[in-house]
Amino acid sequence: MSTAALNSITRSALGALVEREERRVGSRTVAYEIVAQTIGSSSSWVRKFLAMSQEVKEPRITLFQNIRASYDNLCSRVEQENRNDELKLRLIKGEIDAITEGFGPQALDQDKAGMDRR
Structure with a gap:
């Protein structure tokens, strides 16, 4: 893999980390600080690397590994959150299905007809 490709992938991953933190804390500046602490760099380096500034060097291998691990x-975490959401939705659907299980199409049609008369 070329250095340019590696930097591009690293920049994408780092950008995703910053975006996620920004949504969580509500501040891009604070997000830079949190991500920088997490990966072992300065928030200035994070900002400059994401902005593709010529004054910042490519990440050293330990920093790349920290970004990758983060x-x-x-x-x-996102995959676990999605699994949790899917489980909650299935449980709610099961509860709704259990409530409406005894209703046949005729009962639902009668209920709708009653509503139409109002």
Whole structure:
């Protein structure tokens, strides 16, 4: 993989980390600080790297590994949150289905007809 490709992928992962933190805390500046602490860099480096500034160097291997680990953790958390949401939705659907299980199409049609008369 070329250095340019590696930097591009790293920039994408770092950008996703910053965006997620910004949504969580409501401030992009604070998000830069949190992500920088997490990966072991300065918030200035994070901002400049994301802005593709020529004055910032490409990440050293340990910083790349920290960004990768943080991104992997983010992905795991998002996947777990999605699984939790899907479980909640299935449980709610099950409860709704259980309530309406005894209703046949005729009962629903009668209820609708009653509403139409009002």
